[in-house]
Amino acid sequence: MMRKLLLGLLIISANSILASHTVGGQLTYEHDHDTFYTLKLYVVHDSKSPVPANPSVPVCITNPCAPVSSFQVTLDSVSVAGTPYSNGGVYLPGADLCVSDSSAVRYYIYYYENTVDLGPYCANITMEWEAECCRTHVDNLASISGTNNLITARLNNTLGPNSLPEYSIIELMRPICRNRVTYYDAFINEPDGDSLYFYKSPVYTGQCGIGQPMDFNAGYSVSDPVLSYDGYHLNNSTGVIDFSPIASEKRSSVGIVIEEYRFHPITRQPVLIGSFITDFVHHIVDYCSNEAEHWGFDKDTLVISCGDSIIPITFTKPVVHTTIDPTDFRLIGPNSVAVPVIDVSTTSSKVYSDRAYLKLFNPLLDSGVFALTIKTGMDGNSLTNVCGSDISDSILYIHINGRCNIGLQESTTLHDFKLYPNPASGLLTLSGIQKGSEIAIMDLRGSVLASYRHDFEKSTPHVLHIDKLQEGIYIVKVTGPYGQSSLQKLVKSSSLIQ
Template identity: 30%
Template sequence: MKLFKQLIALAFVFLLLGNQKAEASHFSSGEIYYRWAPTANDSSRYEVFVNWYRNNGGIAITQTTQVVCITSSCFPNVNVTLNRLMPPPGQASPNDNNGGWIVPGLDECANATDPSYKDLSVHKFSGFVSLPGTCGDFKFTANAICCRDVSTNLSTSPNMYLEAKLNNTLGESSSPEIQAPAGKAFCLTQPGAKPFQFIQAAIDADNDSILYRFGHPQSGVVCGPGTNIAFSAGYTVNAPFPSSTGIVIDQSTGIFTFSPNQQGSYVVKIVVEDWRFDPITLQWLNIGESVREIQIPVTANCNPASAEGPRLSLTAASNNAAIQNFTQAEVDSLKNLYNMRVFRGEDSISNGTATVHQIPIFQGYQCFDSIVSIEFNNNVRCSSVDPTDFRLIGPDGVARPVVDVETNCQFLVSRNLDLKLNQPLDVDGTYVLQIRRGNDGNTLTNECGIELSEFYTFLIPVSGCPAPTYELDGLTVEGDVNVRLDWSGNAALQDPSIIATFNSWNIYRADAGRRPFSLLKVVDDANARFFVDSFAPNGYYVDNFIYDYQVQLVYNGKGRIPSRFCSNINLRIDSAQRSDNNLPLYWNHFKCIDPSVRNYDVFNGKRDTTVPAPGISWTLQSQTTDTIANIAIPAGDSITQGTYAARVVARNVNGSSRTDSSESNWVYYYVVYYPPVIPDPPPTVGEVIIPNIITPNGDGFNDRFYIKAPLDGGAQYENISVSIFNRHGERVYQNEDFASINDENQGWNGVNNSGQELASGVYFYIIQMENPASNESQTLQGNITINTGGL
């Protein structure tokens, strides 16, 4: 069979057949094993262990030493004396004052008040021995000094004999060690009930493979050999006790599954074999064995505390728990509030029909606690514990995943579980902790294999949490290009716990009225209170779109309720109503200022190209609470001609901070002046022709901007200088020697001085040139439209 090189647990059960009462004599169970314990000067040193289990109702064990004989075919017998190990405080059996240890979990399954139940203690011995050399058949043998308890399945009750084996030809080795105590009492399984499952884990310190099997109980004297004890009729080595579902041993998990159906007391001998692969022979070799012989009663009645699976300890200080009564209406309200289908407490493990429900309340938890501890009044099998067995829902309705469970296991069972949360408790209110069936297929199982009914529920009040609040205060378009968001919050944002668990400020944006929002930016500075949404290098987006923005605080791994949303003001020109002397404007309301105190200031200004950008001196034109306004366009002359811009600022009339106002984008318009014709001008070379549109698409038509010669065939102007400006008044092209390229093949083709193509649109030109006839300079201004798509 395949041997698994891993920790394998073994569970075995002792079932009683018949109604005869077993009389206590002396020894109940025993085990022997060894550990390789070398020193710097002794590589063949071993520590040997012998444990005897005594029925506390029988004869006392008073011996202080135990003799172990080591036999082999290679060397003479070696005797070693083991000394008694005294129990530390808290582990001494109260019913055995001769050095007996408590046997934990003995009464987990059986009813301790049943007459068949026998109280046990364990007496432990250990000592060191150096082996004389290498041999393939060392035996460590020990015998009990007196007889064993009467059992149901053995025909006689002589003294107990145990032997462990060692083959050190492949190297030194420690034997497997069964971790759980060798004492357990069980009860009869009722028809239809789940079978019992019992675990006793064996580990191998050398990571050799281990295998479990039944052995034949023996009697004998030290140095052996042992003599098999005959089974009573109906019992064999591999069928030592009756079970209505048979005895199933899972070698991969070490679980014995069975259903005891007759009362009695049964002896079972467990042999744990140690196997190692020999790289020379390419075979698996048995290199050792440890032995445990146990006798455990099966009572007629089960322990009431175990019949319903693991139960919460309401008296444990670690739980700090109290029971509170809830009416059915209150339970229904909790179910709706936490979106839970079933809500069970102490009085409703088996059914939910009670009109008053007793729900455990865990007291003493504080904000940012990250571990929830639970103590039970009977053992929980550690293999049944999985983080998915637990659901923790906060008062905000958000689940806090349990990512790990510290089981604090001893002998594969535990009464204390520490639930490690993915996110600490961070909101004041009552949390609901519920035990459900997890990914492992069960809730929690006690040592007897009985599962806790699903939906067992605890309430955990939490207080002392900071309550951060924040709001998006303002939103404005900066410099006709970018959108700036400003937000603020209360003092709790500076709470050390908030700072320590801060994750981010999340900035969200959406097209106006469109949902859901999209994450725009994650700001990882806890002290950040503004963000600029940059649309550089131009204001196309703020000129043409309205965006909704909101801010969300994320700390302790969880996003909080987002702020309100605000929208940028998008100012536009009503082209249908525009005239030569009137500029009609309209915009959307800025809803983040209350309408009762909201006013709109409409500004106008002329672009001054002699000062740095934007070079606009703003003048307040009008004020309104509406979303429309008109600006008078002045008549063109040598003073008014130029580029103009308009903007709108929403303002809180009672406010004074920067967030009490929100600026729109800018819109541009132009005032063009055409000087009158001077009569009887001096002789000229003729009137030049300047195009008002170019289509630089490479089709050979209107691809270049140039100044055409006069139609009368006169000479061209000289010393031509050309400057092109965009709608912001920014110079995008300049050529002071334009005369050298002033023809239809070399003229300006709509690129800036960096060689980049300019976008389609209207641009403003200033041309300076010299009349060769009069040697006078003239300046011409006008608009040139670039249309890259052609005519």
């Protein structure tokens, strides 16, 4: 009896250490082996009411298929990368992406994990973490005094093991600016190839097994937990959030549930195999930081090679992809001739990133410095960063590595040689070539990519298959049997129909 009492006191003490001003949390799991899973818990606090780091925390497990259906496991504190906080944990990474530290409440985060046995396979295993007290002040919840955070995850492993997807609470906690279109793209990956469904949820308070949703103040709801101009939008398939906050110096608690579905091998019907709730706070301040307002190209010298037709560029702040358009860019060469930008792409699966790739109509063929300019202004027709600020820095200089030499200055002594069509996509015809002539296709650096011999009479055209050539500009050189030669430019385009 005394042992059980001491255990209960230890559990209460552990929860009390994490009691003051809890902002939110997230509990997920990853399959280890058999019925063992690694539980992962993030707990977020604000720095207005510091609490010391705790070496471990309890998590409640309910498995209706186990001999003892309810039991507790312990998760141990694990260090994470970031700026250390004086009482343990780390300051929230990336919190100053859009706002300055002086204008927003600073948050810090603890992380706990452990690999535990969840008991027999079952269709409804529940994992819960509760903070005994107390939620920090937020504006959208009613009667928060004395309430806590209750964080839940669920598992159905009757169709096999499962690992929950990664949905970053660190990204969701990033403070934002008033009157700006805001995007959050917190999804990282889904390890099992299952289908996901995201939806808005109340945040919960209570004890393990006895949770209840928190009530909202007037003007707020599950659908619209933040005051915004056109509503609070959550993409149910991707988990991307966007809205335009109205009020400043507001903090609103939000719940997002992520459900994971897998097709049953026999019925082929979707079965819910896992879920978890992310409980977090949107903190809205009056103004973006100077760095978020005045941003643009990364000013590191960009050096590319002669003949390149793709230009990689980086930005000082992540750019929202939907605001990028080829017409935003203008590239002027050292000869004052414009090089059209025909496409812009990114390699990121997110809705924003700090890197883009410009595709040019023609490769860069001039030695020297190119000037890349971009539209600026507040007309909604320029690049916008993740903080909702239009781009302000409008020019980037690009240096060509070495001198361009495409070899077209060679004298021409073979005058009957013609090639068509030009541009070409699949078949290229060469006419006026003497028997015994050598044909070479070269890139703009003079490297021979393919060579052929014309063993027919001059009246017979030579047909080449150029399907495997990449789009771009090439040099076709024909050398006659007596040393006479001719060079012609070839444009390869995959968009043509032949």
